[in-house]
Amino acid sequence: MLTTGLGWFAASDLAERHRATHPLFLRVRPTQFSWCEVIPCLGLIPMVNGVAAESLPAREYRRLNRNIVRARSGAARLTLKFLTMAYRDLREFLAALEQQQELKRIPFEVDPILEITEFADRAVKRGGPALLFERPKGYDIPVLINSFASMRKMEIALEVASVEQIAVRISELIEMRMPEGLIGKLKMLPKLAEVGAFFPKVVSKGVCQEVVRTEGFSLLDYPVLKCWPEDGGRFVTLPLVFSRNPDNGKRNCGMYRMQIYDERTAGMHWQTHKQGAEHYRRIEPHGQTRMEVAVAIGADPATMYSAVLPLPPDLDEMMIAGFLRGSPVEMVKCRTCDLEVPANAEIVLEGYVERGELRTEGPFGDHTGFYSLADEYPVFHLTSITQRKDPIYATTIVGPPPMEDYYMGKAIERIFLPLIRLQLPEVRDIAMPAEGIFHNLILVSIRKSYPGHARKVMHSIWGTGQAMFSKCIVVVDEDVDVQNVREVAWKALNHIDPERDIQFVMGPIDSLDHSSRFPNYGSKMGVDATKKWASEGFTRPWPGVIEMSADVKRRVDELWQKAGL
Ligand SMILES: Cc1cc2nc3c(=O)[nH]c(=O)nc-3n(C[C@H](O)[C@H](O)[C@H](O)COP(=O)(O)O)c2cc1C
Numbered sequence: 133m134l135t136t137g138l139g140w141f142a143a144s145d146l147a148e149r150h151r152a153t154h155p156l157f158l159r160v161r162p163t164q165f166s167w168c169e170v171i172p173c174l175g176l177i178p179m180v181n182g183v184a185a186e187s188l189p190a191r192e193y194r195r196l197n198r199n200i201v202r203a204r205s206g207a208a209r210l211t212l213k214f215l216t217m218a219y220r221d222l223r224e225f226l227a228a229l230e231q232q233q234e235l236k237r238i239p240f241e242v243d244p245i246l247e248i249t250e251f252a253d254r255a256v257k258r259g260g261p262a263l264l265f266e267r268p269k270g271y272d273i274p275v276l277i278n279s280f281a282s283m284r285k286m287e288i289a290l291e292v293a294s295v296e297q298i299a300v301r302i303s304e305l306i307e308m309r310m311p312e313g314l315i316g317k318l319k320m321l322p323k324l325a326e327v328g329a330f331f332p333k334v335v336s337k338g339v340c341q342e343v344v345r346t347e348g349f350s351l352l353d354y355p356v357l358k359c360w361p362e363d364g365g366r367f368v369t370l371p372l373v374f375s376r377n378p379d380n381g382k383r384n385c386g387m388y389r390m391q392i393y394d395e396r397t398a399g400m401h402w403q404t405h406k407q408g409a410e411h412y413r414r415i416e417p418h419g420q421t422r423m424e425v426a427v428a429i430g431a432d433p434a435t436m437y438s439a440v441l442p443l444p445p446d447l448d449e450m451m452i453a454g455f456l457r458g459s460p461v462e463m464v465k466c467r468t469c470d471l472e473v474p475a476n477a478e479i480v481l482e483g484y485v486e487r488g489e490l491r492t493e494g495p496f497g498d499h500t501g502f503y504s505l506a507d508e509y510p511v512f513h514l515t516s517i518t519q520r521k522d523p524i525y526a527t528t529i530v531g532p533p534p535m536e537d538y539y540m541g542k543a544i545e546r547i548f549l550p551l552i553r554l555q556l557p558e559v560r561d562i563a564m565p566a567e568g569i570f571h572n573l574i575l576v577s578i579r580k581s582y583p584g585h586a587r588k589v590m591h592s593i594w595g596t597g598q599a600m601f602s603k604c605i606v607v608v609d610e611d612v613d614v615q616n617v618r619e620v621a622w623k624a625l626n627h628i629d630p631e632r633d634i635q636f637v638m639g640p641i642d643s644l645d646h647s648s649r650f651p652n653y654g655s656k657m658g659v660d661a662t663k664k665w666a667s668e669g670f671t672r673p674w675p676g677v678i679e680m681s682a683d684v685k686r687r688v689d690e691l692w693q694k695a696g697l
């Protein structure tokens with residue numbers, strides 16, 4: 133059992149010796165399918181449920197994946213090996229949540245019209261469990277919500293003790309280069325094999341096609357939520373929308389909400405900057421009038437989560453999902469279109485969008501905490517539904533922060549830091565506080581090296597993928613902890629001469645922004661809150677932060693008790 137591994141680990145001398153010096157130790161917690169073990173130099177054998185991993189049945193052994201975290205503490209090198217077993221599907225994830233008291237079943241009737249929202253909103257604000265509504269009013273398909281709605285649930289979803297573990301794995305990949313000498317190269321082989329193992333696999337059968345509905349099917353058969361009182365209708369909020377780039381056939385998977393119009397049509401809310409929208413624009417030069425689209429609802433958590441990641445165009449989300457779960461995503465061919473979907477999905481909507489056919493979508497109570505305005509979006513036409521025999525409908529709500537999507541975004545912030553630092557090594561940390569709904573407020577700490585450095589970092593962020601939406605970027609020196617919003621407010625506001633240090637620029641704006649002068653286009657603000665240098669024209673002295681001297685602190689530590697405080 134994982135706790136055995138952890139118990140051993142915590143009790144070991146080595147752990148004791150390093151606990152004080154390495155922060156990782158404080159963070160290590162088991163996830164259901166993880167076992168934390170092993171310092172290879174001691175030659176210990178990975179244990180799973182008290183059994184040596186090697187003696188597991190072959191079928192089970194193959195499902196084990198290694199998440200390795202290396203830490204250096206003084207002269208000692210420490211390797212933590214987390215053995216994880218990729219969730220086969222949504223159900224295994226639910227079992228893990230349930231086992232860790234992170235899932236609550238609601239056995240009585242609750243209305244998917246507004247009532248489920250109120251439950252989910254209250255639960256997330258209290259750090260409560262994911263909710264499985266077993267009897268949504270009017271349907272016999274259970275509704276799952278809030279399954280990613282805390283850092284703990286994100287960790288269970290991604291099978292890590294801390295999402296930073298993924299950042300470490302990414303850093304290791306980035307740092308991977310051909311080592312010197314034959315021995316070094318041989319040592320490299322397992323690492324390369326690991327990379328190869330991420331690619332999605334097409335399989336001939338999948339549970340998502342246990343039931344194939346090509347007649348009499350309807351979107352109205354599913355317990356789709358009406359989220360907020362002024363919403364324009366019911367919205368599928370957690371769909372994995374698959375399409376192909378008409379130029380090169382490359383797959384994209386994005387999470388774009390879908391408003392149910394009637395039995396066979398829905399709105400396809402891919403915003404203009406997103407890959408689905410780009411594919412749709414590109415069908416025209418190819419003379420196509422239709423673009424096939426397939427939508428998977430509910431899958432193993434890494435696959436679901438990959439649809440949210442701000443990846444570069446043409447980078448397959450399914451490959452990244454394979455990396456996250458440490459095991460390839462199995463895909464099956466759709467029945468009525470030339471696309472593949474995750475074989476383990478709960479429900480699949482197959483269909484197409486038609487060039488030039490737009491329809492009013494929204495309003496929708498959005499993750500800004502305000503209703504996003506109604507606008508014109510393409511219409512998705514359903515050609516068939518495939519599903520498991522007893523599907524679970526996975527959904528979420530967005531609204532005044534923090535909501536479930538905040539935690540998904542927070543994990544993105546952590547996971548992508550090493551990639552940002554690849555381009556901007558001067559970046560120490562980045563934070564997107566909940567109230568900034570991701571892109572409204574980005575706090576960045578940098579190691580400043582030359583005049584104007586803070587502004588260079590702002591422009592670079594505005595020029596990077598979906599970070600282009602950053603409405604307000606505050607750049608501080610590396611001594612400021614950007615995860616502490618109070619510290620940032622205190623220090624940054626002290627450090628700025630607003631007229632000198634605030635920079636306005638024009639550029640693309642998030643489609644959901646209701647304040648910009650035009651949809652999708654408006655201004656952004658960068659705040660250079662770093663210490664100003666003489667080479668930047670600042671010649672007055674710059675004061676240090678107030679701190680008590682160490683000897684006085686020590687003395688008062690002693691006197692404190694004497695004073696009875
Ligand atoms: C719950 C949730 C709902 C989302 N809904 C939408 C949406 O309706 N439209 C949209 O463009 N992006 C939406 N997003 C954000 C996209 O999924 C995200 O920007 C993703 O990176 C897009 O992928 P792409 O780059 O492949 O287009 C949503 C994200 C989450 C977490």
Ligand SMILES: [Mn+2]
Pocket residue numbers: 384385386407443444445446447449
């Ligand atoms: Mn993409």
